[in-house]
Amino acid sequence: MPEQPQIERPQSDRAQSDRAQSDRAMIEIRNVTRSYGSFKALDDASLTIREGEFFSLLGPSGCGKTTLLRMIAGFDNPTSGSIAVGGQPMEGIPANRRPTNMVFQSYAIFPHLNVEQNVAYGLKRLKLQGGEEKRRVEEALAQVSLTGLGKRLATELSGGQRQRVALARALVMRPKVLLLDEPLSALDKKLREQMQVELRRLQQAVGITFVLVTHDQYEALAMSDRIAVMFGGRIAQVASPKEIYQRPVNRQVADFLGGMNFVKAEIVEENGASLIVDTLGFGRVKTDKPKAFVRNGGAATLGIRPERLRVLWDNATAKFEVAGKVVERHYFGEITHLIVEIPGLEKPLSVTETNDFGADDIPVGTPIRLAYDPEALVAMGD
Amino acid sequence: MRARGFLSGGWLSVYAFLYIVFLYLPVIFLPIFSINTAPTPKFPLTGFTLQWYADLPHTPALLDAAWNSLKVGVCASVLATVLGILAARSITRYRYPGRRAINGLIMAPLVLPEVIVAISMLLVMLQLGLSLSLFTVVLGHVLVCIPYSMTVLTSGFEGFDRSLEEASADLGESAFGTFRRVTLPMVAPAIISSLLVCFTISLDEFIIAFFLTGTEATLPIYIWGQLRFASKLPGVLALGTLLLVASFLLMTIAEILRRRAARRTRNEGGLYA
Numbered sequence: 056m057p058e059q060p061q062i063e064r065p066q067s068d069r070a071q072s073d074r075a076q077s078d079r080a081m082i083e084i085r086n087v088t089r090s091y092g093s094f095k096a097l098d099d100a101s102l103t104i105r106e107g108e109f110f111s112l113l114g115p116s117g118c119g120k121t122t123l124l125r126m127i128a129g130f131d132n133p134t135s136g137s138i139a140v141g142g143q144p145m146e147g148i149p150a151n152r153r154p155t156n157m158v159f160q161s162y163a164i165f166p167h168l169n170v171e172q173n174v175a176y177g178l179k180r181l182k183l184q185g186g187e188e189k190r191r192v193e194e195a196l197a198q199v200s201l202t203g204l205g206k207r208l209a210t211e212l213s214g215g216q217r218q219r220v221a222l223a224r225a226l227v228m229r230p231k232v233l234l235l236d237e238p239l240s241a242l243d244k245k246l247r248e249q250m251q252v253e254l255r256r257l258q259q260a261v262g263i264t265f266v267l268v269t270h271d272q273y274e275a276l277a278m279s280d281r282i283a284v285m286f287g288g289r290i291a292q293v294a295s296p297k298e299i300y301q302r303p304v305n306r307q308v309a310d311f312l313g314g315m316n317f318v319k320a321e322i323v324e325e326n327g328a329s330l331i332v333d334t335l336g337f338g339r340v341k342t343d344k345p346k347a348f349v350r351n352g353g354a355a356t357l358g359i360r361p362e363r364l365r366v367l368w369d370n371a372t373a374k375f376e377v378a379g380k381v382v383e384r385h386y387f388g389e390i391t392h393l394i395v396e397i398p399g400l401e402k403p404l405s406v407t408e409t410n411d412f413g414a415d416d417i418p419v420g421t422p423i424r425l426a427y428d429p430e431a432l433v434a435m436g437d
Numbered sequence: 438m439r440a441r442g443f444l445s446g447g448w449l450s451v452y453a454f455l456y457i458v459f460l461y462l463p464v465i466f467l468p469i470f471s472i473n474t475a476p477t478p479k480f481p482l483t484g485f486t487l488q489w490y491a492d493l494p495h496t497p498a499l500l501d502a503a504w505n506s507l508k509v510g511v512c513a514s515v516l517a518t519v520l521g522i523l524a525a526r527s528i529t530r531y532r533y534p535g536r537r538a539i540n541g542l543i544m545a546p547l548v549l550p551e552v553i554v555a556i557s558m559l560l561v562m563l564q565l566g567l568s569l570s571l572f573t574v575v576l577g578h579v580l581v582c583i584p585y586s587m588t589v590l591t592s593g594f595e596g597f598d599r600s601l602e603e604a605s606a607d608l609g610e611s612a613f614g615t616f617r618r619v620t621l622p623m624v625a626p627a628i629i630s631s632l633l634v635c636f637t638i639s640l641d642e643f644i645i646a647f648f649l650t651g652t653e654a655t656l657p658i659y660i661w662g663q664l665r666f667a668s669k670l671p672g673v674l675a676l677g678t679l680l681l682v683a684s685f686l687l688m689t690i691a692e693i694l695r696r697r698a699a700r701r702t703r704n705e706g707g708l709y710a
Contacts, residue, residue: 163604177608
């Protein structure tokens with residue numbers, strides 16, 4: 056019998072990057088503000104994006120993420136502050152002389168040109184010798200799996216294919232940075248998920264720094280090495296997807312990244328790396344203190360993701376548990392959302408449970424016990 | 438439900454048929470009588486001939502008028518289209534206060550009584566000390582052509598995705614290169630369409646030309662002059678038929694080009710979330 060492969064449970068929950076990344080900065084954004092009259096689309100944003108990184112700017116519409124991307128591309132200029140790409144200050148350099156290329160939200164495929172001509176558009180100016188242009192176009196089309204469609208017109212392409220043309224047209228220029236402005240938002244769900252995987256694979260293959268703008272938290276979590284979450288022109292948090300999801304710095308970030316139960320807490324003790332708080336429902340808990348934690352009197356907020364609460368069946372017990380009553384049940388196919396009222400908590404807890412043990416059959420009104428890991432409770436500023 | 442079926446299925450189609458007949462029957466008489474042997478337009482027809490057409494090139498006054506019309510038409514359509522491009526670009530590309538009002542004022546000549554416009558222009562030209570000539574006719578025609586050129590060009594420019602020009606810059610192209618390689622090819626069909634429409638309008642226009650021309654006649658003025666002589670009528674009918682066919686062809690080509698331009702600028706999907 057062949058030996059069964061054994062998978063070792065990771066000891067640390069610190070994000071482990073899939074590949075070694077350079078620590079060199081590719082894009083340096085220093086105190087950039089962009090004002091339109093009295094409105095600040097971007098307010099004193101500072102950020103360093105590393106070489107070879109897949110970086111996402113995530114936030115709701117109007118948070119300034121697209122403004123920032125367009126300033127990196129050179130379609131807009133900071134009111135104050137500076138942007139450098141590859142160590143070179145970008146001030147006064149127009150879009151057509153920057154080492155960046157962009158995939159537009161509308162794809163901006165030239166409708167009067169065919170696929171090949173679209174991809175070769177930027178190469179024409181370089182006046183490449185001896186079939187080099189043709190070779191690079193072929194290579195770019197192969198990278199995005201469009202080989203053989205070079206003679207098609209843009210009008211004859213599907214949404215997904217147009218997107219690939221836009222990608223090929225930018226990649227063929229071999230930019231230092233590829234900028235992607237909501238590239239997947241016009242695709243349907245299935246194609247979007249497929250393209251997420253492909254984009255990630257492509258980025259790892261070409262090794263170019265990718266900067267993606269998106270309002271879709273799952274997209275950002277699935278593709279990025281690091282994410283900057285933005286609200287109202289400000290950068291709220293910059294971290295790995297796992298860190299952002301598990302250790303959001305405030306309620307706004309926590310909320311934007313998916314469901315989160317918030318519990319009021321009283322600070323009992325605060326020291327270097329940890330906080331000890333008293334809560335109703337969860338009792339006294341010791342948690343990691345987030346890096347950006349700002350103490351505001353004696354109150355704090357604890358958060359726990361709905362999938363980190365597990366239903367305890369029959370007589371099973373856990374070291375840490377809370378008891379309550381099911382008040383609502385929502386079926387979602389592979390999972391069920393339970394709304395559980397806990398005595399002492401002002402808001403009921405939302406619980407996500409997989410359906411393999413019959414969570415979809417728990418009657419409303421049933422008393423229930425929930426297990427949790429204190430590690431999953433995260434303290435955050437309001 | 439029954440009432441609607443009754444209307445659309447039966448009487449409505451009869452009405453539509455009569456309507457079309459009313460519109461086009463007089464126009465159809467023109468070519469019919471232009472190939473009739475009798476010099477007066479009367480039924481029954483007496484026989485088939487192309488003599489009236491064959492006589493046309495042997496009429497020097499007619500050739501002069503045709504040449505005048507061609508000159509006026511080319512000048513008026515080029516001028517109206519150039520001005521139309523500037524106006525349409527501004528209306529479709531930028532948002533500024535008074536944009537709608539300006540658009541309305543540019544389109545107004547469409548509904549102003551032409552006689553009044555013609556008289557007003559005559560007064561202005563005379564006040565300015567311009568002597569009446571084909572040049573003054575061109576100026577008048579530019580005024581009436583601009584609304585048409587605007588309509589054609591706006592539909593070509595509207596929905597022109599600004600990111601196309603940005604994409605070109607992003608790929609390293611200069612401002613002039615972007616205009617040459619992206620903007621111009623995209624809007625070329627609309628521009629040609631506008632030229633054709635304006636030329637057709639100018640070719641057929643009578644009232645303004647009548648008031649503003651000096652001694653040189655354009656084709657419609659020549660036709661008007663010929664109507665006084667009964668014996669010249671078949672020639673007028675033949676000439677009228679040719680004008681009709683030319684107008685129809687030009688407008689059809691213009692419309693095909695306009696649609697192609699509109700399709701080009703709009704087929705760029707993409708949701709703006």
